[in-house]
Amino acid sequence: MNEYLLDVRNLKTYFPVKGGLLRRIIGHVHAVEDVSFRLKEKQVFALVGESGCGKSTTGKSILRLIDPTAGQVIFDGQDITQLSQEEVRKKRRDMQFIFQNPYASLNPRMNVWQLLSEPLKAHFSLSESELRDRVESMLDKIGFTKDQLQRYPHQFSGGQKQRISIARALITQPRFVVADEPVSALDVSIQAKIINMLLRLQKD
Template identity: 75%
Template sequence: MSEYLLTVKNLKTYFPIKEGLIKRTVGYVKAVEDVSFSVKQKQVYAIVGESGCGKSTAGKSIVRLIEPTAGEVIFDGKTLSSLSDEEMRLKRRDMQFIFQNPYSSLNPRMNVYQLLSEPLKTHFNLTENEVQLQILEMIDKIGITEDQLWRYPHQFSGGQKQRISIARALITKPRFVIADEPVSALDVSIQAQVLNLLINLQKEMELAMVFISHDLNVVRFISSEVAVMYLGSIMESGSTDEIYQKPLHPYSKALLDAVPNIDPLKKKRRSSLKGEVPNPANPPQGCPFSPRCVRADDICRKEKPTLNFYKGRNIACHNPLE
C-alpha cells in the first residue's frame, strides 16, 4: 500500500457562467484551477487561503460533494471519479466532512440522538442497541451528557453544536475527514476548546485530515503540512514550520505578514499587499498573483508558473524569495 492515503492530482473544478434566454455558457469561473497534493495516514494537511481562493470548493470536490471538472482523486488506492454513485456512497463511510457553520449544518428538527444515529443507520446494519452504545461512547468524548441527547440544536451553544457536528462526522469511524473552517463561526474563547477536541480525536482515531482554514495561526498549530492557495491554484506547499519560518512565495509572505500581532510594541508596518484578489471568472494572464506581486516581471505576466520542487518544498513562482 502506498504511503499516501489520499492523492489529489491536477484537480480542476469549473462553474459555467450561463447567460441569456437559452442559458448559453459564456465562460467559466475557474474556482479550482490546478490543485495537487497528497495526505499521509494520520496526517493533518492544511489548505489555507483567502475567501474566494477555491479552498472550500477543492475540499468539496475531493469527496465529490461538487463534481470536479477534471483531475484525479485517489483515496486508499481507488480513483474516486470512476466510482458509481453507490460505490461512492459506501466510500463515504471512510471519508467524512465537517462543515463550517454548525448553525446551518445541523437539521433543526432532529435531536442529538437522531443526528448521531443517522450516519450509523445509513452506513451500517446495526440494531438499535448497538446504535445506542456507539452514540453513548461518542458523546462521552465530546462532552455532551446523556440527558442532552434529546435536545434540539437550538438548545445548544455554538461550541456545543460544532462538537455535535464533529461527532456526527466521526461516528462512522472514518479514516479520513475534511474539516472546512470548523472553528471560524465560534467565539475566540470557544475556538481553542473545539480545536483541542478535534486534535485529540484525530490522534485517538488515527485520522488523516484535510483542514481548510483562512486563519493562519490555527493552521500553524494544527497541521504538519500546508498548501497556500490563491485564485484556484496552489502557490506553495510543504512543511508548515518551514513555510511559516521562511516563506519562499511572495504571496505566502504577504499573507503571513498581514496577520495582526497581539504584541502592541511590535506595531510594525509591513509591506501590505496592494489591490484585491482578481475575479476568478476573468483571471489575469500568467501568474495569478502577478498583478499584486512586488517581484513580478515580464515572464510572470505572460506565463503561468507550475508547481515545482524547490528547496525542500513545492512552489509555483518564477521569482521565489531567497
C-alpha cells in the same frame, strides 16, 4: 498497501458563468486549477489562501459534494472521481466533511440521538445496544451527557451545535476528514476548545 491514503492529481473544478437574456454559458470560473497533493494516513494537512481562492471547492470536489471537472482523487487506491453516486454514498463512512456553519449543517428536525445514530445505521449493522454504546461514547468525547440526547439543534449554542456536527462526521471513524474552517463561525473563546477536541479525536 498504498503508501498514500489520498493522492489528489491535477484536480480542476470549473463553474459555468451564465449571462445574457438566454442565460447561456459565457465562461467559467476556474475555482480549482490543477491542484495536486498527497496525504498519508493520520497526516494533518492545511490548505491556506485568500478568500475565494478555492479552498472549500477543493475539499468538496475531493469528497464529491461537487463533481470535479478534471483530475483524479485516489483514495485508498480507488479513483473517487469515477464512482457512481451510490458508491460515493458508501464512501462517506471513510470520508467526511465538517462544514463551517453549524447552523446550516444539522437537520433541525432530528434530535441528538437521531443525528448521531443515523450515520452508524447507514454504514454498519449494529444491535440496539452496540448503537447506544457507540453514540454514548462519542457523546462523552464531545462533553455531552445522555440527558441531552432528546434535544434538538435549536436548543444548543453555536459551539455545542458545532460539536454535534463534528461528532456526527466522526462517529463512523472515517479515515479522512475535510474540516472547512470548522470554528470560524464561533466565538474566539470556544474556538480553541473545539480545535483541541478535534485534535484529541484525531488521535483516537
